[in-house]
Amino acid sequence: MIKLSNVSKTFGKGFKAVDNLSLEIEEGFIHGFLGPNGAGKTTTLKMITGILKADEGEILINDIDISKEPTLAKKEFGFVSDNPDLFLKLKGIEYLNFVGSVYGMDKIKLRENIFKYAKILEMNEVLNNKIESYSHGMRQKIAIIGALIHEPKIWILDEPLTGLDPKSSFTLKEMMKEHAKKGNVVLFSTHVLEVAEKLCDKVAIISKGKLVFDGTIDEMKNKVGEDESLEKMFLELVDDE
Amino acid sequence: MSKIWALTKVLLKTNLFVGSTDDKKKKSKVLGGALIVLLFVFVIASVGVPIALVISNILEAIDIRKIILGLILPLAGLTTIIFSIFSVVSVFYLSKDSEYLLPLPIEPRDLMISKFLVSLVTEYYILFMFVLPCLIGVGIGIDAGVLYYVYMLIVFLLLPIIPSVVVTFVILIITRFTGVMKNKDLFMYVSMILILAFSFGYNEILGSAMEINMDNIGGTVANLESELLPYFRRLFPFYNSGVSALVNYNDLGGVFSLITFIGINLIALLFIYFLGDKLYLKTLTVVKGSNKKKTDFDKLKISDNRGCFGYLLMKEWLTVKRTPVFMLNIVLIVVLFPFIMLFSFIMGYSSSGEEESMLNLAFLNNQYDNVYVFFIALASLTFFTCSSMAASTSISREGSNAWFMKVIPVSAFKQINAKVLFACILDVIGILIVAIMAYVLKMDIGAIISLLIPVILVIILSNYFNIYIDLRRPKIKWADENAAVKSNLNGFFSMLVTLAECGFFGVVAFVCYKVGVTLNYWIVSLIVSAVLVVLLGIVVYLFKRNENKLLDKVD
Incomplete structure (x- = not known):
C-alpha cells in the first residue's frame, strides 16, 4: 500500500506544486492518477519514489517511511519515469544486468525474468544493442522491463503507455490488470482519459497541487451528479478548482 | 537577418547556457x-x-x-x-x-x-x-x-x-x-x-x-x-x-x-x-545512431557475480568509455598527461647526455631525509592529479539519468563510493605512470614507494572533496556531453582543491627547510600517511552520517 499524509512540496519562491495531499493507494486495484498539465502529478510520483523530498507530510510505502528508510522502501516498488532516455550508452542487456544487481537478484531468476519480459514486449532481439539506437517506444519498453524484472509488489508508472505500439500497449495494460488481480498495487499517471476509464478501478484527480477527487468512476458519477463520460466529469472537477 | 539572430540566440541558450535561471x-x-x-x-x-x-x-x-x-x-x-x-x-x-x-x-x-x-x-x-x-x-x-x-x-x-x-x-x-x-x-x-x-x-x-x-x-x-x-x-x-x-x-x-x-x-x-x-x-540527414545487430538470446551474457558495487563501477566505466567527450576529458587527460611527460623526459634524457642535470630535476637520491625535499616531491606528485575531473563531474555526467540514483535501493553512500573509487583508479594510473617516469630517471625505488602511499591517500581524499563539490552544485541539465565536463566549473573548483593541497605541502616544505628538519623518509611517509588516514576517516564518516542528504541537490 502507498499512503500519503498531508504531503506538500513548494518550488522556488512559493510555488506550491503539491498542497497538503493525502491519498491511499490500496492493494488489488489499478489506481489512475489524473490531472491537467502542471497539476503536480509527476511531482507527487517523484516524492513517492524518493526523487524529491516532501517539504511536509509523510509517505509510506508498505508501511516504510521513504524519508527515513529510503533504501528499504525503494526495494518495494518498480518505477517507470515519463522520460525513457535512460543510460543510452549501455546496451539493453547491460542495463538490465545492472538493475538486477542493484536489486540483488539471483542470476537464474534474473535470466528468467529478462527472457520473460523481453519476449512479451518483443525486445529479445535487440537486447545486445545500445539503448541509444532504440526508438522512443523501445526505450520505453526497456525502462518498463527494468522496472519490473525484480518483481516488485508496487508498480509506479508515469505515463507508461506513451510511445508504445498498439500491441505492446495492450500487453502492458493486461499485465497491469493481472498484477492488480494478484493483490498488488498499480499506480499510474496518464493524460488519456479513455485509457483511465477502461483500465482503472479507482482514479485520483489532482489539480493545482490539490486532490480534487479520489474514488471509483461510479463514485465520481455520484459526486458530479450526472452519468457523463470521464472526460466531461474530469473537466468539470478540474474547472471547479 | 532577424531570423538568423533569433536562431542564434536560441542555439546559444540550448548549447551553452542550459539550466534554469533561479x-x-x-x-x-x-x-x-x-x-x-x-x-x-x-x-x-x-x-x-x-x-x-x-x-x-x-x-x-x-x-x-x-x-x-x-x-x-x-x-x-x-x-x-x-x-x-x-x-x-x-x-x-x-x-x-x-x-x-x-x-x-x-x-x-x-x-x-x-x-x-x-x-x-x-x-x-x-x-x-x-x-x-x-x-x-x-x-x-x-x-x-x-x-x-x-x-x-x-x-x-x-x-x-x-x-x-x-x-x-x-x-x-x-x-x-x-x-x-x-x-x-x-x-x-x-x-x-x-x-x-x-x-x-x-x-x-x-x-x-x-x-x-x-x-x-x-x-x-x-x-x-x-x-x-x-x-x-x-x-x-x-x-x-x-x-x-x-x-x-x-x-x-x-x-x-x-x-x-x-x-x-x-x-x-x-x-x-x-x-x-x-x-x-x-x-x-545521414546522421545515424549505432548499427543494430540481431541478438541471439541464448548467447546473451546475463549477470555474473560481481555484485552491486561492481556493477556501479562498471556502469561508470562503460558510460565514460562509450562517450568520447568523457573519454577525452576524464580518462585521456589524466593518463596521457604524465605519459607525454614521461616520453619527453626520456627523449630529452637520451638525447642530451646531461645525465646529472636530469637527475637533479628529479630530486636527487639520498636527499629525502631532508624532510622538505620529501614534501616538495609530494607537492609535485599531487600536482599531476590536478587535471582529474572524474569525481568533480561524476554527478553532472549522469545528466537526465540522475534521478535513477535516487530511485534504486542502493544507499547514496555506496553509489558515491563507487564513483570515488572509479576516479581514484584513473588518478592512480596517472600517478603510476609518473612513478615509472621517476624510476626511469633512476630515482630510488624506496623513495618512490614511500611517496606513492601518501599520494594515493591524497588522491582518495581529494576525490571525496571533488565529489562533494559536484553533489552541492551538479550540472545535470545539459544539451550535450561537452557541457557536462568542459563548461562545468566544478572541474575548475576541483583543480583549486588540488592546488590548495600542493600549496599546503609547499608551506610544510618551506617550514621544514627553514627549521632544517631531517628524518628517514619512511618515517616521514608513515607520519604523513597516518595523518591522511585520520582525515580520510573523518571525511568518510561525515559522508556516511549524512548519506540521506547527499543527493538532496540532485534534482
Whole structure:
C-alpha cells in the first residue's frame, strides 16, 4: 500500500506544486492518477519514489517511511519515469544486468525474468544493442522491463503507455490488470482519459497541487451528479478548482 | 537577418547556457564570472605585463611589436583550429536541437550561419583568456592611444573566423563524402585524434617560439623574424592584414589594412553561409545512431557475480568509455598527461647526455631525509592529479539519468563510493605512470614507494572533496556531453582543491627547510600517511552520517 499524509512540496519562491495531499493507494486495484498539465502529478510520483523530498507530510510505502528508510522502501516498488532516455550508452542487456544487481537478484531468476519480459514486449532481439539506437517506444519498453524484472509488489508508472505500439500497449495494460488481480498495487499517471476509464478501478484527480477527487468512476458519477463520460466529469472537477 | 539572430540566440541558450535561471544559478553565474575576471587579471599580469616590458624596455632598437603581433595572431589561429574541431562537431552534429530544427521552415544557410556563430562563441571564451591579454600587453608596451584598442577589439572579434571556417569546411567535407557520421562515436574519436595531432604540432611550434635565450635575445629575435615569422605568414596569410592594421594603427596604411582584414573575414562568413545550402543539410540527414545487430538470446551474457558495487563501477566505466567527450576529458587527460611527460623526459634524457642535470630535476637520491625535499616531491606528485575531473563531474555526467540514483535501493553512500573509487583508479594510473617516469630517471625505488602511499591517500581524499563539490552544485541539465565536463566549473573548483593541497605541502616544505628538519623518509611517509588516514576517516564518516542528504541537490 502507498499512503500519503498531508504531503506538500513548494518550488522556488512559493510555488506550491503539491498542497497538503493525502491519498491511499490500496492493494488489488489499478489506481489512475489524473490531472491537467502542471497539476503536480509527476511531482507527487517523484516524492513517492524518493526523487524529491516532501517539504511536509509523510509517505509510506508498505508501511516504510521513504524519508527515513529510503533504501528499504525503494526495494518495494518498480518505477517507470515519463522520460525513457535512460543510460543510452549501455546496451539493453547491460542495463538490465545492472538493475538486477542493484536489486540483488539471483542470476537464474534474473535470466528468467529478462527472457520473460523481453519476449512479451518483443525486445529479445535487440537486447545486445545500445539503448541509444532504440526508438522512443523501445526505450520505453526497456525502462518498463527494468522496472519490473525484480518483481516488485508496487508498480509506479508515469505515463507508461506513451510511445508504445498498439500491441505492446495492450500487453502492458493486461499485465497491469493481472498484477492488480494478484493483490498488488498499480499506480499510474496518464493524460488519456479513455485509457483511465477502461483500465482503472479507482482514479485520483489532482489539480493545482490539490486532490480534487479520489474514488471509483461510479463514485465520481455520484459526486458530479450526472452519468457523463470521464472526460466531461474530469473537466468539470478540474474547472471547479 | 532577424531570423538568423533569433536562431542564434536560441542555439546559444540550448548549447551553452542550459539550466534554469533561479537565484542559485544566478549566484553560480556571478561566481563563475568573478573567477573568469580573476583568471583574466592573472593572465594579464603573467603574460601581458612581460610582453609590455619586453616591448617598452628591452628592445627599443628592434620593431618587436611587429614580431610579437606576427606570432600572437597565428598562434591564436592555431589555438582556434584545435578547439574548434570539438566545438564544431558538437554544435553542428551532436547537439540535439537539429532534430527539432530540421522540420521547421528554416533555410539551411540560416541554420548553418547560426550554428557557426554559436561555435565561434566558444572560441572567444578561450581567446579572451589567452590572446586578449597579450594584445593588451602590446598596447601598453607601445604606449598606444585609444585607436589601437579599437582596432584591437575589431581584430580580436575577427580573429577566430577564418580558422573556424576552415575547420567547419573540412568537417563538412569529411561528413558529406565519407560514412563517418553513420557512427557518431567513431566520428568523435576521429575528431579526438585530429585534436591530439594538432596539439602535438602546436606544442612543437610553440616550443620553438619560446626558446628564447636571454643572453642572446637579439639573436633569438632575429631568428624569429627570419625563420618563424615568414613560416607563419605562409601558413596564415590572412592574418597579415590584421597584424599590419595593429602595427600601423595610427596611419592610413592601418585603416586600409583593417578594411582588408574585415573584407577577408566577411568573404569567409559568406562562404560558410552559402555552404549551408550545398552541404550542411545533406550531412545532417545521414546522421545515424549505432548499427543494430540481431541478438541471439541464448548467447546473451546475463549477470555474473560481481555484485552491486561492481556493477556501479562498471556502469561508470562503460558510460565514460562509450562517450568520447568523457573519454577525452576524464580518462585521456589524466593518463596521457604524465605519459607525454614521461616520453619527453626520456627523449630529452637520451638525447642530451646531461645525465646529472636530469637527475637533479628529479630530486636527487639520498636527499629525502631532508624532510622538505620529501614534501616538495609530494607537492609535485599531487600536482599531476590536478587535471582529474572524474569525481568533480561524476554527478553532472549522469545528466537526465540522475534521478535513477535516487530511485534504486542502493544507499547514496555506496553509489558515491563507487564513483570515488572509479576516479581514484584513473588518478592512480596517472600517478603510476609518473612513478615509472621517476624510476626511469633512476630515482630510488624506496623513495618512490614511500611517496606513492601518501599520494594515493591524497588522491582518495581529494576525490571525496571533488565529489562533494559536484553533489552541492551538479550540472545535470545539459544539451550535450561537452557541457557536462568542459563548461562545468566544478572541474575548475576541483583543480583549486588540488592546488590548495600542493600549496599546503609547499608551506610544510618551506617550514621544514627553514627549521632544517631531517628524518628517514619512511618515517616521514608513515607520519604523513597516518595523518591522511585520520582525515580520510573523518571525511568518510561525515559522508556516511549524512548519506540521506547527499543527493538532496540532485534534482
